[in-house]
Amino acid sequence: MTEIAESTIPKPPHPLREFWSYFSENRGAVTGMAVIVAVALLAIFADLIAPYSPIEQYRDHLLQPPFWQEGGSLEFPLGTDAVGRDMLSRIIHGARYSLMIGIIVVTLSLSAGIALGLAAAFVRGPVEALIMRAMDIMLALPSLLLAIVVVAILGPSLINSMFSLAIVYLPHYVRLTRASAIGEMSRDYVTASRVAGAGIARLMLITVLPNCAAPLIVQATLSFSSAILDAAALGFLGLGAQPPTPEWGTLLAEAREFVLRAWWVVTFPGLAILVTVLAFNLMGDGLRDALDPKLKR
Amino acid sequence: MGGDSPAHPALQPFPQTVFRFLISRFGMVVPTFFGVTVVAFFLIRLIPGDPIELLVGERGIDPERHAYLLKEFGYDRPLWQQYLGFVGNLLNGDFGTSIVTREPVLSEFMTLFPATIELSFMAIVFALAIGLPVGILAAVRRGSVFDHTVMGISLTGYSMPIFWWGLLLIILFSGMLGWTPVSGRISVLYYIEPITGFMLIDSLLIDDAGAFKSALSHLILPTIVLGTIPLAVIARQTRSAMLEVLGEDYIRTAHAKGLGPARIIGLHALRNAMIPVITTIGLQTGVLLAGAILTETIFAWPGVGNWLVNSIYRRDYPSVQGGILLVACIVITVNLLVDLAYGLVNPRIRHAGQS
Numbered sequence: 020m021t022e023i024a025e026s027t028i029p030k031p032p033h034p035l036r037e038f039w040s041y042f043s044e045n046r047g048a049v050t051g052m053a054v055i056v057a058v059a060l061l062a063i064f065a066d067l068i069a070p071y072s073p074i075e076q077y078r079d080h081l082l083q084p085p086f087w088q089e090g091g092s093l094e095f096p097l098g099t100d101a102v103g104r105d106m107l108s109r110i111i112h113g114a115r116y117s118l119m120i121g122i123i124v125v126t127l128s129l130s131a132g133i134a135l136g137l138a139a140a141f142v143r144g145p146v147e148a149l150i151m152r153a154m155d156i157m158l159a160l161p162s163l164l165l166a167i168v169v170v171a172i173l174g175p176s177l178i179n180s181m182f183s184l185a186i187v188y189l190p191h192y193v194r195l196t197r198a199s200a201i202g203e204m205s206r207d208y209v210t211a212s213r214v215a216g217a218g219i220a221r222l223m224l225i226t227v228l229p230n231c232a233a234p235l236i237v238q239a240t241l242s243f244s245s246a247i248l249d250a251a252a253l254g255f256l257g258l259g260a261q262p263p264t265p266e267w268g269t270l271l272a273e274a275r276e277f278v279l280r281a282w283w284v285v286t287f288p289g290l291a292i293l294v295t296v297l298a299f300n301l302m303g304d305g306l307r308d309a310l311d312p313k314l315k316r
Numbered sequence: 317m318g319g320d321s322p323a324h325p326a327l328q329p330f331p332q333t334v335f336r337f338l339i340s341r342f343g344m345v346v347p348t349f350f351g352v353t354v355v356a357f358f359l360i361r362l363i364p365g366d367p368i369e370l371l372v373g374e375r376g377i378d379p380e381r382h383a384y385l386l387k388e389f390g391y392d393r394p395l396w397q398q399y400l401g402f403v404g405n406l407l408n409g410d411f412g413t414s415i416v417t418r419e420p421v422l423s424e425f426m427t428l429f430p431a432t433i434e435l436s437f438m439a440i441v442f443a444l445a446i447g448l449p450v451g452i453l454a455a456v457r458r459g460s461v462f463d464h465t466v467m468g469i470s471l472t473g474y475s476m477p478i479f480w481w482g483l484l485l486i487i488l489f490s491g492m493l494g495w496t497p498v499s500g501r502i503s504v505l506y507y508i509e510p511i512t513g514f515m516l517i518d519s520l521l522i523d524d525a526g527a528f529k530s531a532l533s534h535l536i537l538p539t540i541v542l543g544t545i546p547l548a549v550i551a552r553q554t555r556s557a558m559l560e561v562l563g564e565d566y567i568r569t570a571h572a573k574g575l576g577p578a579r580i581i582g583l584h585a586l587r588n589a590m591i592p593v594i595t596t597i598g599l600q601t602g603v604l605l606a607g608a609i610l611t612e613t614i615f616a617w618p619g620v621g622n623w624l625v626n627s628i629y630r631r632d633y634p635s636v637q638g639g640i641l642l643v644a645c646i647v648i649t650v651n652l653l654v655d656l657a658y659g660l661v662n663p664r665i666r667h668a669g670q671s
């Protein structure tokens with residue numbers, strides 16, 4: 020049967036094209052990606068799109084409601100906060116911080132995780148035991164709690180909160196890289212490459228790593244959304260970005276005391292967080308379905 | 317443990333396999349626990365300044381007294397001796413003393429812990445009460461509008477910034493509708509001498525209906541907020557576990573025998589689908605404790621999460637250190653229990669360690 024199949028079926032499609040055909044079937048994933056692109060554009064062109072500076076205070080317009088409510092005007096479409104800053108502009112500029120946090124946290128933990136995971140998979144022995152035990156210890160603490168503790172020690176700031184989140188997400192990447200690298204290393208193509216004289220660096224980075232990419236990409240997307248969420252939580256607790264930075268979580272922290280007086284200062288920043296995180300989760304689910312070989316028909 | 321076991325594992329006497337399983341699981345927990353103590357010990361040492369300087373804060377201290385106190389508290393000894401002393405104290409139940417209140421960290425933690433347990437318990441009950449039936453129904457009606465709606469809502473719940481969710485609920489139910497209190501655990505009109513520490517039980521024990529009602533109304537919003545993410549996770553997990561089980565041969569057999577759908581779903585399918593779901597529920601402990609930090613902060617709920625955040629604000633490092641150790645112990649213990657329970661009900665896991 021295989022012989023017949025081989026002679027009649029056309030050349031398999033390019034992997035990227037195959038991936039896209041699976042991915043684009045998933046409407047949620049495509050929607051998620053569209054939202055992410057939109058948020059990214061908002062972030063990049065924030066200076067052009069936002070009607071005002073995010074930190075400019077208009078003292079004649081304190082806590083002005085959004086335009087459709089009595090007392091609101093189109094001058095400040097989503098209203099103003101307690102010191103008269105335009106909510107819309109602050110939220111648009113906040114997209115910059117959230118995406119930057121996601122990119123930096125994921126890049127840091129992904130690269131460190133790959134390095135440690137490959138080291139564990141290739142060196143084995145006590146090195147592996149040490150690395151994996153350390154990761155177990157980190158997983159014994161709830162991630163947000165560990166991040167809070169690290170920030171408490173380093174001091175609250177945007178940079179430190181990103182750094183602490185990168186540490187917190189590290190174990191997932193290490194475990195994932197190690198597990199898939201060990202799985203790949205018993206395959207024939209790796210043995211072939213080794214026999215052909217490939218050095219350990221080549222084996223690690225060029226032979227094995229690309230074949231471990233799929234689960235790492237999925238995890239990266241999902242931890243991008245966790246990073247945005249957790250960074251906002253840290254900002255909300257006053258342990259992340261500090262005022263007047265228009266980071267979404269920090270906006271919520273500032274809005275807390277006006278919760279019963281001005282619903283708009285609370286509602287919109289949180290909505291921005293929810294929509295962005297949801298978009299990343301939708302795309303992550305779609306990526307997992309498209310990249311998971313077990314589910315491929 | 318060696319691939320040369322003489323008989324098929326299932327033929328071995330039951331207690332022996334269970335014993336081996338327990339030993340292997342405990343063997344993994346002990347190093348993790350000591351690792352956590354190392355982390356907790358050295359994290360605090362990373363803060364600039366020695367513990368005495370931290371203790372006196374910005375008031376300053378004259379060098380002579382400083383040296384005396386360093387010696388008095390044993391901070392002049394080598395680090396490894398200090399660490400051993402630290403672990404020795406932990407094993408004796410001494411988790412340090414708060415700089416601010418001068419109370420032992422353990423007793424402070426234990427006073428506040430029932431509030432967190434009460435809230436977490438209600439949250440997980442809330443999540444199960446809605447998540448299980450909804451997940452089952454979504455699986456049974458796969459592809460229906462109901463299924464899509466449930467999956468959409470649960471992904472939204474999973475993506476929810478719960479601190480914002482809490483504020484929204486306060487705006488709606490406390491602000492606009494005036495149905496629920498904004499914060500706290502019980503109205504100031506009531507004072508309840510803690511018996512069990514659980515407000516709902518204590519108010520029933522002293523037979524005070526008003527206090528019970530007040531405690532219950534204070535619990536509603538925090539329960540929803542803390543339960544949202546577990547609810548989303550449980551609904552999704554139940555649905556996918558049910559879908560997997562519903563495709564199995566024994567379900568078809570049950571249909572062929574002429575059993576009614578209620579019996580097949582409720583008994584045959586559900587029982588098998590519950591195994592992964594129970595694991596998921598156990599793994600929510602960490603999520604609940606982390607969520608409790610945010611939930612308790614929003615609602616001024618007097619639990620350990622709120623206390624931990626305030627300890628950080630007050631730079632009360634011994635409390636932070638003792639607190640994270642206690643939380644880590646709880647998470648490790650619960651995960652171990654889940655692991656054990658899972659292994660004991662699922663023979664495939666129990667025997668996996670041997671081959």
